[in-house]
Amino acid sequence: MKVELRVNQTLRVADVEERKTLLDTLREDFKLTGAHAGCEHGVCGACTVLVDGAPVRSCLMFACQADGYEITTIEGLAPAPGELSVIQDAFCETHGMQCGFCTPGMILSAHALLEREDSPTREDIVEAISGNICRCTGYGQIIEAVEFAADRLRKANTPRGIPAPHIGAPRIDPEAGHDAPEEGILEAAAADMPHGGKP
Amino acid sequence: MKPAPFRYVRPATLSEACAALAADEDARIIAGGQTLVPMLAMRLARPTTLVDISRLPGLSGIAREEDALVIGATTRQVLAERSALVASDLPLLAAALPWVGHPPTRNRGTVGGSCANADPSAEIPLVAVTLEAEMVIEDEGGPMPMPADDFFIGPMLTSVPPTGILTAVRFPVWDDARVGVAFHEISARKSDFAFVSAAAQVAIDEEGRCVKLALGIGGVGDRPVKLDVSRLVGTQLDAAAVADAVREATSVLEATSDLHASADYRRRVASVLGARAVSDALADAQVKGSGR
Numbered sequence: 408m409k410v411e412l413r414v415n416q417t418l419r420v421a422d423v424e425e426r427k428t429l430l431d432t433l434r435e436d437f438k439l440t441g442a443h444a445g446c447e448h449g450v451c452g453a454c455t456v457l458v459d460g461a462p463v464r465s466c467l468m469f470a471c472q473a474d475g476y477e478i479t480t481i482e483g484l485a486p487a488p489g490e491l492s493v494i495q496d497a498f499c500e501t502h503g504m505q506c507g508f509c510t511p512g513m514i515l516s517a518h519a520l521l522e523r524e525d526s527p528t529r530e531d532i533v534e535a536i537s538g539n540i541c542r543c544t545g546y547g548q549i550i551e552a553v554e555f556a557a558d559r560l561r562k563a564n565t566p567r568g569i570p571a572p573h574i575g576a577p578r579i580d581p582e583a584g585h586d587a588p589e590e591g592i593l594e595a596a597a598a599d600m601p602h603g604g605k606p
Numbered sequence: 607m608k609p610a611p612f613r614y615v616r617p618a619t620l621s622e623a624c625a626a627l628a629a630d631e632d633a634r635i636i637a638g639g640q641t642l643v644p645m646l647a648m649r650l651a652r653p654t655t656l657v658d659i660s661r662l663p664g665l666s667g668i669a670r671e672e673d674a675l676v677i678g679a680t681t682r683q684v685l686a687e688r689s690a691l692v693a694s695d696l697p698l699l700a701a702a703l704p705w706v707g708h709p710p711t712r713n714r715g716t717v718g719g720s721c722a723n724a725d726p727s728a729e730i731p732l733v734a735v736t737l738e739a740e741m742v743i744e745d746e747g748g749p750m751p752m753p754a755d756d757f758f759i760g761p762m763l764t765s766v767p768p769t770g771i772l773t774a775v776r777f778p779v780w781d782d783a784r785v786g787v788a789f790h791e792i793s794a795r796k797s798d799f800a801f802v803s804a805a806a807q808v809a810i811d812e813e814g815r816c817v818k819l820a821l822g823i824g825g826v827g828d829r830p831v832k833l834d835v836s837r838l839v840g841t842q843l844d845a846a847a848v849a850d851a852v853r854e855a856t857s858v859l860e861a862t863s864d865l866h867a868s869a870d871y872r873r874r875v876a877s878v879l880g881a882r883a884v885s886d887a888l889a890d891a892q893v894k895g896s897g898r
Contacts, residue, residue: 408614425614425656426646447607448644452710461684461713467643468714471614472636472658516710537797538708 410470414439415483423470430454430465432473433480441481441511445540452539455512456480462516462538481511484518493563494518494556503552505543512539517553525561527553609646616658620771623659624746628769630655635771637680638715640707641723660716665773670695674740674776679718683730684709686717695779698737698807701789702729708797718772721757724764726862727800727825729791731758735830736805736822739777745770758829780818782809786891788883791825792875794866800825801867802875806883808843810891816843821852821880826872827860833880843888845881852880 412419412429414437421436430447433439433456445453447466454465457479484492494517497503504510513536520527520535527535532553533546541549613630617623627633634653636642637660645651659665665680668689675696677686686692687703706712706720706729720730721741734741734754741757743750743766750770757764766772791803802825809818819839824830833855841847856876861869 424611426609426611428643448647449640449711450644455710458713462710463713464640464710466647467639467711469614469639469643469656472639472660534704535709538710 408471410474412470412473412478413476414478415480416477421470425469425471427470428466429456429468429470429473429478432470433465433478439480439482443508443511445508450540451509452512452516453509455515455539457515457519460519460522462512462519464538479515481515484514492518493559494521494553497556497559498549498552501548501552501555503544503549509539509541509543513541513549517556520553521557521560525557527557529554607647609643610649610652612646612653613655614658615655616661618662620662620665620744620773621746623657623662623771624744624769626655626657627771628746631768633657635659635722637719638682638711640711640715640719641725642719659771665718668692670779671776673781674778676774676776677717678774679716679722679772681717683707683712683715683717683720687712696777697785698787698789698805699730699733699777701787702733702805705729705789705791705797705800705803717775721775722764722766722772724758724760724762724829725799726761726828726830727793727803728830729789729800729803729805729824732803732805732822732824732830734758734775734777735832736820737777737807738820738832739775741772742774742776743767743770744773749773751776755832761828780807780809782817784811784891784894785809786887786889786894788886788890790879790883790886792879802826802872802879804876804879804883806880806887808884808887808891810843810888814842814892816841816888819843819884821855821884823856823859823876823880826856826876827862831859835884838884843884845885848884849877849881852884853877856880 409422419437421432423432430442433442442456442465443453445451449464449467455462456465458476494514516536516539532550615626617626632653633655636656636658660680666678668691669676683706693700720728739754741752741754745767759765787807789805791800793800805822807820811817816839821833821835822830835851835855838851856873859873861872863869
C-alpha cells in the first residue's frame, strides 16, 4: 500500500507492504540508515525516532500507521549537512559513545528530554534513556554528555526546536557529497536531501 | 523478526471497527501496539487482519465524572502520566504509570491496550482491579460495562467478546479529604515485567483511623487480584496488624513458578510488598492531612 510520511519535515512517499515497519521503511525506502535495526522487537531502543517530538520505537510501528505524524530521525537533527547539533557535539566531547550503534537512539531520547526540560536532574536523564541499551560505555559518559548538552543549551539562550525545514531552499554544502557511497546507503547528513547530498 | 503478512484496516467509526472484527475471526485490534507488535515480530501471534482503533474519534481522553475518572481506551499512557487530573483525582494510577514499560513505550502504549492485553504483571490492570474500576466494552449491541474483576480472567485473557472493543475505563475517585497511595514492584530491572507488584490506597479520618482500604497484588498468579483486608478498616493501621492481615491474605494466593521466581518467593514478596504499600499509603495520607 502507498504511504505518505512526513520525515524530517519533508513529505516522502513509499509503496510498502502492510507488515513493513516504520524502521525498515526509513532504512530501505528512504535510505535513512541512522535509525538502527537492533533487536527488532522493542527491547534495545536502537531504532528510536521522534514521532511528533516524542521518542518512539520505529520497529514497533508499521509504516502504514505513521501517516499524519511528524517523524524525526537522527538525520533531521543536524542544522546543516556536515554539522552537528549541540547534543550530537556533546556526545563527541564527552566520549558518550564507543561503537555508535545505540547513539542515534540515545541522542533522540536526549533531544526529546531537553526539548521539554532545560535543567534535567541526573534521575530525569537516566529515566529518559532507560529504554535505550548501550553495551559499550556503561552509560556514565552518556549521562555526562546529556548534562553537558543541557548546560550548553541553557547558556546558548537560543530557541529550542527541530531545525527549520530544508524544503524550498536547501542549504547545500558542495563538499558534503564526498563521503557518500555512490549508490545505496547515503552519508547520514546528506541522506535526507532531495538531491541525495550530491551537488 | 519480521511479522507474517496481514491486512491493515483503519475504520472510521466504532461500528465499522466491530464489523471489521466480525468479518475475520483472526482479526486483532491494534492501538499502541507495544505488546502486539513484538508478538507479531516473533510470530507468536499471526492475525490475518489488524484493526487500528488508535484514531477512532471519542476513544482518547481523560474526563472527570461525578464519582469516577473516565480514561478513554486509546489514551496514550504518557498523557495519563502527565495529566493533572490523574495526579489529583487518581493518584494510585499516577504512582503506577512510571512503572509501565519505559518512556518510548509509554509514548505509544495506551491505557486500554494494557488492560485488553491483560498481562498478569501489568500495572494498569492491577490499579483497575484494586480500585474496582468499571471496564466499558462496546459490542454490536451497544456499550456494556463490566467490573474489572470479571474482565481479567487469565494470562492475556479477558472477557471481551470477539467482536467487542474496550472503549474506556472508569476508575472510581475517592473524595475523602485524606487519601494516600503507594505502588511497589519487584522486577529483574526497572521497566521489566514485575515478579510481584503491590498497589494500595488508604483513606483516613481526622483521628487517623482507616475508613477505606484497597490493596491489590499483581504478577503473582495469572491475573491481578484484590486482597481481602477488610478487618483493617476502622483501625489505626498498626504496622504489626497490617503485616499479619496481609500475610494471611497473600498466603492463599495462587502463585506461578517460572525461571525468574518460584511460587513461594512470589507469595513471600507479595506479603512484604503488600504490607509496605499499605504503610506507605498511610504515611502519604497522613502528610495530606497535616499541610495543604
